[in-house]
Amino acid sequence: MTGRRRWSTEEILESAAELLRASDAEAFSVRKLAAALGTDSSSLYRHFRNKTELLRAVADRILLAAMDGYRPEGDWKQRVMALALRLRETFGDQPQLAAVWGRYASGGTGARLVMEEVLQALRSSGLPDEEVPVRYHRLVVLLAALLASEGGIGTITPKEYEEGMEQFRVAVLGADPERFPALAHFARDVRPLGADRRTAFEEILAAHLARIEAQIP
Template structure:
């Protein structure tokens, strides 16, 4: 049976923790983000989180139903950071490009958390507000509802999929990441035209591009396709 979560005012600690902090939902989420950044997903446990907060592990469960509930709260926090201070300009294509970039950047700022959370659907306030904004931009641009939902689906999944892919790269140990990056120069760029004519012909371009994220290009392709449909 799920644990009962009482309102924050009722569960606030009466005294500070050993670190002098009065616990709150936001403080626990921020501490969990720091732990993910420093130790990765395997390092985020209730016991370790309680230790980092200067409290007993059971204290975490006064704020969250379980660790998965905390993961969903982290996902919603990252989405909220992407949406902070965003104001639609009225240019739907520019607005979606900005939002896509914001979402991608918000997750990449916390790559370990992104790998853990970007595939989740939270149904929480920041996520819901973001979805409402994106659908409003599309419907306001003149897309029919079915098309607005289809484009929204592709837009948000593309943003989060690239966030996971690029975050996974950033989350690699430095030596592994650098070794992967060198493959384009040390292997692909040296393949002979006699056996690999297409790779050999494009090798300098591959070396220059393939270690960067393809998300900006993919986002522009999606928006160009949507714009062509709207014009048609």
């Protein structure tokens, strides 16, 4: 009788990433992953102690992929922006995992590479050393929020998008000017959340970097 196949850690993570492309962290479970691999949950717990540890490892694979081949260029703001856009592009291929990273974070090699580059960039900006960790934290919180927002938009189907756009048009263009005077006034210029995301992403991040720059002695 042949034994049950032994799955490698990398194969487990790849299968988990595939499941997460079609669902989210709440719906994901070790039991579902085991079923997809044709094994039992106990065999996966030899690799990961729990679901959270597994999700962190899956998110870290995205960070590793983003950092693969990365070379810092330009000044500190250009480095941070280039890294952010690189993360955006990589998570764009697996949008569900952006929310996973924002929620569960990661302590793996990919996370350390991202942390190292952001900290080095901030340190090279001229900020005092005691300010760098604080600015790093605020910057990464913003970046995680932007990426999670991008991920949420990226998982919407064309049908869901059209339904949302119709609701947006009804809610905005049909706004009662007595109750919503500002909304009625700007109705034809207000844009839905899904519009022009790339420019919004870059402008929000650039504004935060400018705020950091203003505090450099």
